Amino acid sequence: MRIVVTGATGYIGTRLMCLALKHNHHVTVVSRRQPASYPVDWIPWEMSSRAIELPAETDAVVHLAAKTAMSHEWSDQTEVMAARVLTEAAQKVRSKFIFVSSQTARPNAPTSYGRTKWRIEQDVLAAGGWVVRPGLVYGAHARGLFGTLVDIVGNAPILPAFVPAPKVQPIHVDDLAEGLLRIVEGSDSSCHTYALAAPKPVSFTYFLHEIASSRLRCRRMFLPVPTQLIMVLSRALERLRMPQWGIERLRSLFDLPVMETASDLNRLGIFLRPLCSGMHLSGSVRRRRVLQEGWALLTYVLRKPPGSAVLRRYVRMIDQLRDGEALGLPELLLRYPALLSLIGDSAWGDTAAQAEFSWRMDAATLLGEATPAGGDRFLGLGRDHGMFGRLYLVVKAVACEVIWRGLGTIGLPLVRVMLDRARAAL
Amino acid sequence: MTRDCDVIVIGSGPAGVSAAFPLTESGLQVLMIDRGKLPDVEPPESDFLSARRHDTGQWKWMVGRDFQAMKMRDAVSPKLRVPSLAYSFDGFGSGNKIKGENFITVGSLATGGLSNAWGCGVARFSSAELAEFPCSVSDMEHSYEVVSRRIGISGNTYDDLSEYFGLDGYAQSPIPMDLLHTQLAQRYSNKRIKLHSQGFRLGRSRVAALSEDISTRKACNLSGNCLWGCRRRSLYSAADDLPRLRQYENFSELPGFLVDGVTRGSRVWRVEGQDIYGVRRSIGAKVLILAAGTLATTRLVLRALKYEHAVPVLSSPTAAFLLWLPSLFATQRLPGFGLGQLSFVLALSTATAFGSTFSTTGIPVSEFARHLPWRRRYGIDILRGLLGACVVGNLFLPGHLTAGEARLNKDGALVVSGTFREAVVPLMKEAAQKLRQSYRRLGALLLPGSFTVGLPGGDVHYAGTVPMRTQPRIGESSPLGEIAGLEGVHVVDGACLPILSEKPHTLTIMANADRIGRKVAELQGRGVC
Numbered sequence: 012m013r014i015v016v017t018g019a020t021g022y023i024g025t026r027l028m029c030l031a032l033k034h035n036h037h038v039t040v041v042s043r044r045q046p047a048s049y050p051v052d053w054i055p056w057e058m059s060s061r062a063i064e065l066p067a068e069t070d071a072v073v074h075l076a077a078k079t080a081m082s083h084e085w086s087d088q089t090e091v092m093a094a095r096v097l098t099e100a101a102q103k104v105r106s107k108f109i110f111v112s113s114q115t116a117r118p119n120a121p122t123s124y125g126r127t128k129w130r131i132e133q134d135v136l137a138a139g140g141w142v143v144r145p146g147l148v149y150g151a152h153a154r155g156l157f158g159t160l161v162d163i164v165g166n167a168p169i170l171p172a173f174v175p176a177p178k179v180q181p182i183h184v185d186d187l188a189e190g191l192l193r194i195v196e197g198s199d200s201s202c203h204t205y206a207l208a209a210p211k212p213v214s215f216t217y218f219l220h221e222i223a224s225s226r227l228r229c230r231r232m233f234l235p236v237p238t239q240l241i242m243v244l245s246r247a248l249e250r251l252r253m254p255q256w257g258i259e260r261l262r263s264l265f266d267l268p269v270m271e272t273a274s275d276l277n278r279l280g281i282f283l284r285p286l287c288s289g290m291h292l293s294g295s296v297r298r299r300r301v302l303q304e305g306w307a308l309l310t311y312v313l314r315k316p317p318g319s320a321v322l323r324r325y326v327r328m329i330d331q332l333r334d335g336e337a338l339g340l341p342e343l344l345l346r347y348p349a350l351l352s353l354i355g356d357s358a359w360g361d362t363a364a365q366a367e368f369s370w371r372m373d374a375a376t377l378l379g380e381a382t383p384a385g386g387d388r389f390l391g392l393g394r395d396h397g398m399f400g401r402l403y404l405v406v407k408a409v410a411c412e413v414i415w416r417g418l419g420t421i422g423l424p425l426v427r428v429m430l431d432r433a434r435a436a437l
Numbered sequence: 438m439t440r441d442c443d444v445i446v447i448g449s450g451p452a453g454v455s456a457a458f459p460l461t462e463s464g465l466q467v468l469m470i471d472r473g474k475l476p477d478v479e480p481p482e483s484d485f486l487s488a489r490r491h492d493t494g495q496w497k498w499m500v501g502r503d504f505q506a507m508k509m510r511d512a513v514s515p516k517l518r519v520p521s522l523a524y525s526f527d528g529f530g531s532g533n534k535i536k537g538e539n540f541i542t543v544g545s546l547a548t549g550g551l552s553n554a555w556g557c558g559v560a561r562f563s564s565a566e567l568a569e570f571p572c573s574v575s576d577m578e579h580s581y582e583v584v585s586r587r588i589g590i591s592g593n594t595y596d597d598l599s600e601y602f603g604l605d606g607y608a609q610s611p612i613p614m615d616l617l618h619t620q621l622a623q624r625y626s627n628k629r630i631k632l633h634s635q636g637f638r639l640g641r642s643r644v645a646a647l648s649e650d651i652s653t654r655k656a657c658n659l660s661g662n663c664l665w666g667c668r669r670r671s672l673y674s675a676a677d678d679l680p681r682l683r684q685y686e687n688f689s690e691l692p693g694f695l696v697d698g699v700t701r702g703s704r705v706w707r708v709e710g711q712d713i714y715g716v717r718r719s720i721g722a723k724v725l726i727l728a729a730g731t732l733a734t735t736r737l738v739l740r741a742l743k744y745e746h747a748v749p750v751l752s753s754p755t756a757a758f759l760l761w762l763p764s765l766f767a768t769q770r771l772p773g774f775g776l777g778q779l780s781f782v783l784a785l786s787t788a789t790a791f792g793s794t795f796s797t798t799g800i801p802v803s804e805f806a807r808h809l810p811w812r813r814r815y816g817i818d819i820l821r822g823l824l825g826a827c828v829v830g831n832l833f834l835p836g837h838l839t840a841g842e843a844r845l846n847k848d849g850a851l852v853v854s855g856t857f858r859e860a861v862v863p864l865m866k867e868a869a870q871k872l873r874q875s876y877r878r879l880g881a882l883l884l885p886g887s888f889t890v891g892l893p894g895g896d897v898h899y900a901g902t903v904p905m906r907t908q909p910r911i912g913e914s915s916p917l918g919e920i921a922g923l924e925g926v927h928v929v930d931g932a933c934l935p936i937l938s939e940k941p942h943t944l945t946i947m948a949n950a951d952r953i954g955r956k957v958a959e960l961q962g963r964g965v966c
Contacts, residue, residue, distance in 0.1 A: 311814055324496060328504045352812040372813050374507050377803045381499035386489035389802040390770050391821050393490060398767040401822050408818035415812050 013068050014195055015106070017041045017056070017097065018075030022154035023111065023145075027073065027188040034192065039066060041097075042076070058093040065100045071107040071195040072097060074135075078127075087127040094131040098138045108140035109194055114180070114208065114270060115263045116144060122263045136204070141194055144270060145187050146180035146208020147218070150289040153226075156260075157184075164222045164231060172216040172233035173241070177265045179215050180208035180272065183289035186281060193279040206270035209283055215264065218286070225290035238265050300337035300437075301326045303345045308375035311348040313388050321382050328374055338367060339434040352415035358426045364434070442466040442689070443961065445708055445722040447696050447737070449473070450550020452930035453728035454678040455584055455947040456954035460726070461688045463958035468722065469682070470708060472532065472546035473692030476553075478502075478521040480666025484659075484772050485799050498665050499801060513541055513895045515804050516554050521666040525553040532695055533733040534850040540752075540841060541894035542853050544730045548692065549676030551730065551897065557644040557672050557776050558793060558941030559590055561603035561948075569936045571907040571916040572952065580948035580955070582607055588673040588947070591648040591657075597629060598640025601782055604944075609648045611641045612657045615773035615796050617762055617828050622779060624879040636784030637875035642777035642793045645673035645944075653680075661799045663775030672776070694718070699725055699741050699926065706925055724925050724957060728950065731899040731931035735843055736851035738903055738920055738928065748912055750841030750853060751901035751937035752894055753833040754861045756868065759805075759887035760794065760876055765826045775799035783832075783871055787860060790868050791939040792832035797824045808889075828881070832868060834861065836900055836937025839893055843902055855893045865890050898942055900931035917960075918953045929953050 014031050018024045019040040028049060031038050039052040041063065046053065056063055058076060065072065074097055078090050094110065101108040112132050115125035132142045153161040164170060182190075190207045216233060223231040242265065245258045276283065288296040305325030309317035317325075329335055344350050359365035380389045387393055396404060419426065446457050449471040461467045481488040481498055488495055500506045501520030509518045516522055529544040530536065545551045561581050567574045585607040593608035614622065625632065625639045632638070646663075647656045654677060655669035663672060670677055682688045693713025700707050705721040712718050727734040735748065777793030797805070802820050809816040841855025865888075873883040906913045909921040918933040920926050929950035931942065 312817065314814065320493070321496070324500075328507060332504055332507055349814075352814060355812075370507075370510065373510060373803065373807050376806055376813060376817070377500055377506055377801065378496065380801055380803050381496035383490055383493060383495070386486075386495075389817060389821060390486070390489060390798075391825070392486060392770060395769060396767065401767050405819060405822035408815045408822060411818070412811050412815040415815070419812075 012070040012195065013037045013039065013066060015039045015041055015054075015065055015069050015072040016075065017073070018077060019051075020044065020046050021075060022158070023148060023184055023187060023191075024075045026151060026184050027075070027191055030185070030188045030192055031195075034196075036195075039069070059089055060093075061096065063096055063100045065104050065106065067104050069101070069104045069106040071109060072101045073191055073195065074108065074110045078124075087123055090127055091130050091134070095134055098135055098140060101140070102138060107195065108135060108138065109191065110135040110140055110142050111191070112142050112144050114144050114146055114206075114267055117268065120263065121266045122260075125263055132204070142204040143191060143194065144204065144206045144208075146182045146206075146270065146272070148184050148187055149181050149218075150183040150294060151185060151292065160219065161222055161226060164219055165227055165229075167231075169232045169234050170219050170223075171236040173238045173265070174235050175238060176214035176216050177238070177267060178212035178269060179218050179264070179267065180210075180212045180270060181218060181286055181289070182208045183284050183294065185294055186283050186289075190276075190279050190281050193281060197279070205275045205279070206272045207275060207279075207281075208270055208272045209286070210271075210273040210276065212269055213286065221286050221290050225287045225296065226292075241265070297336060298326060300339075301329050301335070304337045304340055304371070305329070305375065307340065307345045307348040307351065308371060309379050311351045312372075312375050312379040313384055315384070317379065318382065318384070321378055324378055325375065328378070329371075333367075333370075337437070338364075338371060339437040341429040341433040343429070352411075353419045353422055353426050354430070355416065355419045355423075358419065358423060358430060360427065360431060364430075441720045442468040442722050444468070444724045444726060444957070445470060445706075445720060446726040446728060447471070447708065448550060448728035448730060448733070448930065449548050449675060449679065449690075450545065450728060450730060450930070451552045451675045451943055451947045452950040453550070453726070454675045454682065455950035456726050456728060456929045456957075457682055457688065458587070458678075459951060459954035460958050461682055461685045463961070464687060465958060465961055467685075467688050468691060468720065469688070470691045470694045470696060470710075470720070471548060471550075472528075472695045473713075474524045474527060474545075474547040476521060476524050476547075476666070478523070478666075480521050480668055481660075481662050482668075485661030485665070485775075486770060486772050488662075513892060514543075514897075515800060516664065517543070519554075519664055522554045525549075525551065529733075533729070533736060534697075534848070535732050535736060536850055536852050537894060538852055538854040539893065540853045540855045541892055541897070542732055543894075543897045544732050546695070547676075548679065549674040552673065552675045552943070555943060556793075556941070557646050558780075559585070559604060559643050559645050559944040560601070560791075560940040562938060562940065562945050563601075563603065566936060566938050566940075570949075571905050571935070576952050576955075577948055580951040581944065584944065584947045584951050587678070588645050589647045589649075589651045589654065590643060590645055592641045592643035594641050596640035597633075597638040598643075598780060598782060601638070601640070601940075602643040604643050608643060612644070612646060612648045612774045612778075613659065614641075614778045615771060615798075616768055617765055617796070617826065618778040618794065620762060620765060621794070621828075621879050621881060628878050632875055632878060635871065635875060637871065638782045639779055639879075642780040644776055646774070646776060647671045657774060659773050661772045661775050661796070664799050691720070696729065696737065699727075699737055701741075701923075724927065724961065726954070726957070727926065727928045727932070728930045731902060732843070732851060732853060734928055734930050734932045735902040736845070738923070738926070738932070739843075739845050739851065740849060741923055741926065742911065742920070744912055745845065746912070747842040747844040748902045750839070750843050750855060750899055751836030751934070752839040752841050752855065753836045753896040753898045753937060753939060754838050754857050754865070754893075755834075755891035755896045756832040756865055757887075757889050757891065758830045758832070758869070758872065759884045760828050760830060760881040761823060761884050762826045762828070762881045764880055768825045770798050770825050773798060778828075781872075781875075783868060783875075785864050785867050785871070788835055788838065788864055789939055790832050790834055790864075791941075792830055794828040794830040797827050797829050800829065827884070830872075832872070833896060833898070833939045834864060834868075835939045836898060838864070841893065841899075853894065853899075857893060861890075898931070898937060900934040900937040900942060900946075902932045903928055904935040905933045906935070917956050918949075927953055927957060
């Protein structure tokens with residue numbers, strides 16, 4: 012298919028362009044600057060342009076270009092007009108027109124951003140186009156609003172936890188690109204407004220926390236800040252006609268309507284990746300989970316943290332011989348591997364999980380043993396224990412075994428719940 | 438139909454090379470065919486303990502680049518997990534179409550066959566055992582000597598098992614024992630009269646490992662790499678005999694050829710199969726020597742005979758156990774010989790058991806840890822504390838105690854099944870108890886729970902599927918291993934043994950192959966000098 016993309020150099024545009032090229036579509040980029048290093052056609056275009064000629068054989072136009080902080084010279088009206096110009100051009104070549112709007116789009120939205128989007132939506136729908144309202148777009152190389160949030164979380168040691176917490180519905184940028192491409196490729200002839208985002212909203216504070224823990228791997232303190240305070244401040248600034256410094260953006264955040272997205276996701280047949288997965292640069296938490304598991308098991312076996320080479324070997328082994336997925340051990344056990352001694356055979360609800368755990372424990376034992384550190388740990392090479400040293404070793408091992416067995420038995424119900432929960436969370 | 442050579446030997450394992458020597462020496466045109474898999478993992482460069490301390494690449498030979506050790510996690514023998522031995526077992530079942538039903542089937546498509554991975558235990562069958570063979574005892578004795586001298590055997594010492602092994606006449610001096618075995622042997626010399634009365638006799642293991650150099654093969658230097666691959670080639674593998682065979686102009690090889698059937702042409706036998714490029718070929722010879730390994734040979738025979746009934750399979754029930762020597766509690770791990778150091782013979786109520794004990798040093802601790810029902814961290818702790826003073830032992834019962842059978846299924850695959858006979862349970866119980874008592878007198882404790890009985894077929898000593906008989910019926914073979922109904926097709930591997938005692942049987946297979954090789958050469962009008 013021949014797809015025209017506006018805003019193709021932006022956050023969503025780049026990912027959409029890559030995905031479309033991967034699907035062997037022909038992509039024409041409509042933008043101010045020529046995109047570098049992509050095998051695409053280019054039509055130079057300014058948002059303020061009054062007319063544009065699209066290639067005659069265009070199948071779909073995806074309109075992503077929007078006013079950003081960088082392009083404040085345009086008024087909201089420019090954006091509305093630009094959309095009209097594009098819609099008309101698309102109609103002229105009998106092409107589908109898909110406008111990527113915003114969750115904030117409403118006639119009575121608190122921000123002009125939301126109101127403008129709503130106006131464009133009306134025009135597009137009237138002209139027989141499609142509208143897509145994405146939730147909070149995140150993931151991959153952080154750009155757009157997500158880029159700003161990642162910067163803030165990275166730089167600020169303390170973050171606001173707004174009370175009451177606003178709810179957001181995230182969507183990974185690649186999942187959104189997938190959804191857009193499905194609409195492009197789809198034979199759905201009736202125009203429609205699609206809401207694409209996680210069906211279940213999460214609190215904004217949780218979203219920031221995920222950026223810290225999964226994306227940046229840092230810990231952040233959260234300070235409760237009343238939402239009301241921000242609203243008052245914003246209104247005051249507005250009344251005083253002072254610059255808003257992004258506070259306006261926060262107001263639209265507090266005012267997000269919850270979108271019903273499940274039916275649209277279903278209609279397009281796309282599954283959204285979980286937030287913790289999408290937060291990784293690779294878009295997947297899988298490898299990291301297996302690494303964490305390998306680190307814990309090898310540390311448990313070797314009694315000291317493993318080297319990176321043996322850890323990578325563990326991940327490769329799980330990739331090659333198993334399903335490449337982590338077992339799903341509780342966070343607590345991953346962080347404090349000594350606690351793995353709590354897990355006895357009876358701790359596992361089902362025999363398959365128990366068998367897999369023992370397979371992986373064997374794998375870690377063998378990989379750990381087959382290292383110079385393992386030679387020391389398993390064979391006691393390089394040091395002479397002497398009679399008493401050895402006796403101490405043996406007595407201690409017996410005592411520890413008895414104690415941990417006891418703890419494992421006493422804590423069995425708790426351990427079981429922990430294991431079940433951790434696996435269910437996968 | 439043309440004849441490509443006088444004799445085709447199928448298989449390059451111990452039986453194949455042993456038959457090939459006299460046939461080649463007699464001047465016959467001999468062609469050896471085998472699948473010819475070759476080693477692809479480098480064994481350790483230094484001795485085992487140094488390698489374990491310093492070799493950052495040790496995982497390549499302990500676990501394998503393709504994680505062989507974990508791929509084969511559920512295999513019974515640690516050998517099947519060793520990456521450098523993987524080539525010797527790889528593809529055997531699928532290549533030869535052999536399946537086990539509750540029966541372990543192991544075989545080899547490698548040059549040198551299973552002798553690349555064997556325990557090197559050797560013994561001569563006694564006159565009583567040889568009486569079951571339909572041939573003259575003196576012929577067998579001559580062949581024992583020829584083969585023993587060729588492959589190199591060590592362990593020559595006068596002890597309580599000298600007569601049992603019957604090999605001291607041709608053996609090199611023993612390889613030095615480690616501290617633990619030295620102590621066991623010393624204590625035994627003080628208690629032997631009492632132990633004899635209990636039916637327990639102990640002596641040096643006789644093994645096909647060198648204590649003196651033989652041509653390019655070097656004497657054991659106690660590197661402890663027996664399991665992982667010996668760079669000095671101290672342990673005998675039939676692959677080491679091939680360079681000597683290649684010196685004869687009338688000996689040739691066709692490696693990379695996987696045989697799947699033998700058919701009778703006019704005046705010649707034809708061997709059918711696929712060459713290394715997957716192209717079907719057929720080669721003709723007047724005489725065929727089947728030495729593909731008991732199971733693979735059995736399949737070829739049954740297919741050629743179109744035999745639909747089951748044939749018996751002899752296989753020794755096995756057990757393994759762990760002994761702890763408390764008085765050597767503080768012993769450091771020291772390098773040493775990794776195969777059998779001391780062997781025992783145990784008289785049981787209705788059978789004799791044979792076994793050997795090994796150092797635990799060259800075996801991964803993981804192999805023990807995974808069977809120890811402890812929390813893994815403390816399991817490793819306790820093994821580190823105890824294993825240095827432990828030796829691991831194995832035990833074999835005579836092969837008739839497994840009720841095994843093999844038959845062709847409709848697809849032409851050989852299905853092997855079998856269970857232990859009822860007598861095995863009480864015998865194993867008796868063996869465990871007697872071993873416990875005997876070793877206690879030697880200052881060694883048989884660790885509770887460590888005596889483990891193996892699974893049927895786990896010994897990999899398969900034999901007797903087409904046994905030699907004076908008057909062979911269909912499904913049996915003549916005293917020359919010639920299959921009744923297939924004149925000119927001789928079986929020389931374990932398949933033609935009429936009995937399987939508790940002793941290591943490889944040397945007997947080799948001696949028998951040598952004997953048949955000689956006789957066949959004579960029948961072809963070429964005597965061997």
